[in-house]
Amino acid sequence: MSGKIEAGLSAIAGATFLRQRRLRTRAERLSAATLETLLNAIDANDAETGAHVRRVATYAQILGEAAGFDQHTLRSIQRVALFHDIGKLHEALFDIFHEETKLTPEERRAVRTHPERGEAVLEPLTAFYPDLGIGVRSHHEKWDGTGYPRKLKGKRIPITARVVAIADSFDAITHRRRYSSARSLSEAAKAIAEGHGTQFDPELADLFLSPLVCTDIERAMREAHSPKRKTKVNRRKRDKHPAPDIEFRWRRRTKTKPARNR
Ligand SMILES: [Fe+2]
Numbered sequence: 180m181s182g183k184i185e186a187g188l189s190a191i192a193g194a195t196f197l198r199q200r201r202l203r204t205r206a207e208r209l210s211a212a213t214l215e216t217l218l219n220a221i222d223a224n225d226a227e228t229g230a231h232v233r234r235v236a237t238y239a240q241i242l243g244e245a246a247g248f249d250q251h252t253l254r255s256i257q258r259v260a261l262f263h264d265i266g267k268l269h270e271a272l273f274d275i276f277h278e279e280t281k282l283t284p285e286e287r288r289a290v291r292t293h294p295e296r297g298e299a300v301l302e303p304l305t306a307f308y309p310d311l312g313i314g315v316r317s318h319h320e321k322w323d324g325t326g327y328p329r330k331l332k333g334k335r336i337p338i339t340a341r342v343v344a345i346a347d348s349f350d351a352i353t354h355r356r357r358y359s360s361a362r363s364l365s366e367a368a369k370a371i372a373e374g375h376g377t378q379f380d381p382e383l384a385d386l387f388l389s390p391l392v393c394t395d396i397e398r399a400m401r402e403a404h405s406p407k408r409k410t411k412v413n414r415r416k417r418d419k420h421p422a423p424d425i426e427f428r429w430r431r432r433t434k435t436k437p438a439r440n441r
Pocket of ligand 1: 263264293318319
């Protein structure tokens with residue numbers, strides 16, 4: 180009799196486990212789809228920003244891996260990198276960011292609201308990704324406390340934002356913008372060295388400037404600027420590092436393929 184009860188209980192436990200696993204998988208897929216949709220919305224609004232955030236995510240990932248962060252932190256960094264500029268799409272700022280003329284002081288002040296506008300957009304995701312909004316809000320803070328919007332100093336700035344700040348500056352220097360042409364890798368390295376301990380976390384800046392990381396960043400930069408090679412190498416890389424956490428597609432697709440289960 181007790182054998183039958185035990186067998187029954189173990190069948191119930193097995194069924195509960197399977198049900199919970201199914202629910203978790205569904206929740207993860209929904210979450211991945213939500214983030215991917217948000218990224219599609221950025222692309223649809225502003226393809227230039229969509230390309231920028233992907234490059235920043237790539238550089239941030241390289242720096243985060245070199246720093247030895249765990250997978251959870253790496254995923255947080257990836258999400259902050261991908262959505263750090265979502266506040267720029269706000270109606271109040273969109274025209275300013277796309278103006279051909281130089282910004283007025285008033286427009287410059289408006290631009291500085293984009294981290295908090297980004298945090299506000301992402302607010303509904305806070306329950307699922309507590310680090311996301313605060314990381315986005317903090318990506319223009321500076322190590323010495325002179326950044327914005329809250330003048331956070333040193334390690335009070337979330338680690339996600341400290342990593343993204345370096346990757347973001349690197350891309351701003353090495354990628355052509357409306358007011359400035361692209362500058363070389365060595366010029367970008369010089370700017371990051373100059374910001375060591377003032378604008379940037381000194382340890383992360385040192386790591387970014389180390390020969391091994393610089394080589395990886397340079398390779399990623401060249402891939403990002405040559406779409407044909409990028410797709411090949413990125414796919415290979417992704418296969419080599421399967422995501423243990425929620426993965427969602429954020430790299431550009433070259434061909435339209437039918438949706439597949441992930
Ligand atoms: Fe920004």
